[in-house]
Amino acid sequence: MAKIKGAxxxxxxxxxxxxxxxxxxxxxxxxxxxxxxxxxxxxxFPENHGACIACMSCSLVCPDMCITVYRYKPQxxxx
Amino acid sequence: MSENITPExxxxxxxxxxxxxxxMTDAHLSYCPGCGHGVAHxxxxxxxxxxxxxxxAIGIAPVGCSVLAYDFMNIDMQQAAHGRAPAVATGIxxxxxxxxxxxxQGDGDLxxxxxxxxxxxxxxxxxxxxxxxxxxxxxxxxGQMAPTTLEGMVSSTSPYGRDLGMTGHPIKITxxxxxxxxxxxxxxxAVHKPGLVRKTKKAIKKAFENQxxxxxxxxxxxxxxxxxxxxxxxxKSNEWLEENMLPVFPLGDIKG
Numbered sequence: 001m002a003k004i005k006g007a008x009x010x011x012x013x014x015x016x017x018x019x020x021x022x023x024x025x026x027x028x029x030x031x032x033x034x035x036x037x038x039x040x041x042x043x044x045f046p047e048n049h050g051a052c053i054a055c056m057s058c059s060l061v062c063p064d065m066c067i068t069v070y071r072y073k074p075q076x077x078x079x
Numbered sequence: 080m081s082e083n084i085t086p087e088x089x090x091x092x093x094x095x096x097x098x099x100x101x102x103m104t105d106a107h108l109s110y111c112p113g114c115g116h117g118v119a120h121x122x123x124x125x126x127x128x129x130x131x132x133x134x135x136a137i138g139i140a141p142v143g144c145s146v147l148a149y150d151f152m153n154i155d156m157q158q159a160a161h162g163r164a165p166a167v168a169t170g171i172x173x174x175x176x177x178x179x180x181x182x183x184q185g186d187g188d189l190x191x192x193x194x195x196x197x198x199x200x201x202x203x204x205x206x207x208x209x210x211x212x213x214x215x216x217x218x219x220x221x222g223q224m225a226p227t228t229l230e231g232m233v234s235s236t237s238p239y240g241r242d243l244g245m246t247g248h249p250i251k252i253t254x255x256x257x258x259x260x261x262x263x264x265x266x267x268x269a270v271h272k273p274g275l276v277r278k279t280k281k282a283i284k285k286a287f288e289n290q291x292x293x294x295x296x297x298x299x300x301x302x303x304x305x306x307x308x309x310x311x312x313x314x315k316s317n318e319w320l321e322e323n324m325l326p327v328f329p330l331g332d333i334k335g
Contacts, residue, residue, distance in 0.1 A: 006096075007089035018113030018313040024273055041112065049086045056097045057273040063117025064108055065099040072084060072093030 004073050006054025008046050011066040015043035021058035027051040100124045102133045104153045113313020115303030116145055118270040122280040136179040137171055139164040143185035144219045162193020165200035168207045181208035186227040187217045190252045204261025204295040208286045214305040222308035226250040253300040257334040263295035264335035269302045271317040302328050
């Protein structure tokens with residue numbers, strides 16, 4: 001089945017750990033890291049990365065433009 | 080097997096669907112975590128980038144939290160005196176009629192000290208876009224009561240809640256401005272959910288197209304949060320916004 005898969009890259013130093021992307025993600029991909037960044041915030045990271053569907057919800061609500069989203073659509077394979 | 084592709088491979092092989100627009104600088108935003116200003120900045124710049132007019136746009140920064148907008152927006156910017164952004168925008172637009180001129184203002188700037196300039200710029204039907212971020216409080220100075228503060232809302236200058244008998248009602252400035260014949264488009268949106276962000280972006284695009292077609296003033300109100308002023312977490316403040324702000328400031332097109 002050609003299922004769309006996604007991946008995100010979080011700019012850890014820009015992130016302020018506001019948690020809005022965690023709430024916005026429909027597949028619970030993102031969580032806040034227990035470690036802190038240079039500013040002292042807990043940045044977001046893709047905890048359950050395999051579930052990402054590249055819906056861009058996280059990047060749309062991110063106020064600090066930390067999240068870059070990639071989408072991959074596998075070619076249909078003949079059985 | 081394509082089913083077991085790793086995120087690293089997706090980043091390598093996949094298509095880039097979202098990244099920070101080139102019209103925002105790499106400077107880290109000075110706003111509090113979870114503040115709606117960041118999203119409002121970004122979608123404004125994305126619209127200008129999509130229209131391909133980044134080099135023809137001139138923005139007017141207000142006084143308030145977004146006073147440093149010129150550091151973040153990678154276009155020509157001018158900072159105006161408190162509340163005077165529509166007056167400055169009038170001058171710039173009349174001097175450069177082919178440029179895309181917009182003001183970016185908060186509620187303390189547009190609805191309190193700059194009411195006069197805002198109303199008269201709209202009444203003259205100046206060909207500008209006004210982006211008005213309404214968070215119901217003076218955010219930068221420490222959460223004092225603004226004209227848009229809700230009834231009973233606690234702020235540092237209304238510690239027992241806003242009293243309507245003493246300080247009046249929350250001002251619905253977008254509805255007021257929609258009455259003026261010079262205004263071609265007045266609308267209210269929010270940016271706390273992905274779907275609403277998309278709608279707001281469409282509205283901003285329509286406003287800049289109105290400016291290109293010389294239709295008159297377009298005003299876009301963005302109902303936003305101020306989690307540090309409201310003394311809440313970012314997620315909680317968005318819930319509070321939905322429960323309390325949106326009934327008073329309903330979303331949708333008011334004119335145009």
